[in-house]
Amino acid sequence: MTDKLTDAERSDHIDPLLENDWQMVDGRDAIHKTFIFRNFVEAFGFMTRAAMWAEKLNHHPEWSNVYKTVEVTLTTHDADGLSALDAKLAKRMDALAGG
Amino acid sequence: MTDKLTDAERSDHIDPLLENDWQMVDGRDAIHKTFIFRNFVEAFGFMTRAAMWAEKLNHHPEWSNVYKTVEVTLTTHDADGLSALDAKLAKRMDALAGG
Numbered sequence: 001m002t003d004k005l006t007d008a009e010r011s012d013h014i015d016p017l018l019e020n021d022w023q024m025v026d027g028r029d030a031i032h033k034t035f036i037f038r039n040f041v042e043a044f045g046f047m048t049r050a051a052m053w054a055e056k057l058n059h060h061p062e063w064s065n066v067y068k069t070v071e072v073t074l075t076t077h078d079a080d081g082l083s084a085l086d087a088k089l090a091k092r093m094d095a096l097a098g099g
Numbered sequence: 100m101t102d103k104l105t106d107a108e109r110s111d112h113i114d115p116l117l118e119n120d121w122q123m124v125d126g127r128d129a130i131h132k133t134f135i136f137r138n139f140v141e142a143f144g145f146m147t148r149a150a151m152w153a154e155k156l157n158h159h160p161e162w163s164n165v166y167k168t169v170e171v172t173l174t175t176h177d178a179d180g181l182s183a184l185d186a187k188l189a190k191r192m193d194a195l196a197g198g
Contacts, residue, residue: 040159044150051143060139064163 004029004079005087013087022090025073029081031090035070035097043068049096050089059085061093103128103178104186112186121189124172128180130189134169134196142167148195149188158184160192 005013014031018024022031037043043065054060062073074090076083104112113130117123121130136142142164153159161172173189175182 040150040154044147044154048143048147051139055139055143060166062163062165064161066161067159 002076002078002083002085004076004081004083009084010082013084014082017087017090017094020094025075028075030073030075031082031086032071032073033090033093035072035093037068037070037097039068043070046070046093046097050093053092053096054089057085057089059089061089101175101177101182101184103175103180103182108183109181112183113181116186116189116193119193124174127174129172129174130181130185131170131172132189132192134171134192136167136169136196138167142169145169145192145196149192152191152195153188156184156188158188160188 014022017031022033024030025032035043035046037046047063047065047070050061059076062075064071072090072093074086075081076085113121116130121132123129124131134142134145136145146162146164146169149160158175161174163170171192173185174180175184
């Protein structure tokens with residue numbers, strides 16, 4: 001689960017994320033997305049729900065919040081790059097932000 | 100409440116924070132502190148409690164989290180620098196982190 005993704009797996013798991021506003025981070029095998037909500041309560045509400053999933057997956061984001069904006073970077077330190085866990089957490093975050 | 104602090108007010112409100120691991124941010128009239136907890140649950144638990152206070156004060160931090168570490172920067176955009184609200188939120192965060 002924490003193996004670095006192969007090229008084939010990247011096509012399957014990362015490419016769809018890149019088409020959904022996730023971006024590769026310069027100089028790191030990591031993905032980043034900026035989520036913008038209506039206000040702080042919605043932004044932090046999203047973080048709270050995502051935090052539950054992060055803990056459940058035992059896979060935690062690097063993230064920051066300024067008022068209604070949440071910046072998320074995902075990578076897997078154990079794998080020294082993107083793993084299936086990053087794809088899983090990213091998809092979950094997209095679902096939480098849209099729901 | 101959102102007026103920029105005077106020099107006298109800084110002595111009263113900011114100096115004690117600087118003695119408690121808050122630091123002035125280079126190039127900004129802002130304060131920063133790194134909080135380190137035992138794990139993600141404790142770090143995010145702190146953020147959740149602090150978020151309630153931030154919303155209650157209608158004064159929100161710039162903050163980031165990576166696993167058990169929370170980095171906080173406080174300033175008041177309306178005041179173009181530190182206000183009494185920053186001192187208040189900083190003290191509250193110290194209390195929450197220690198409690």
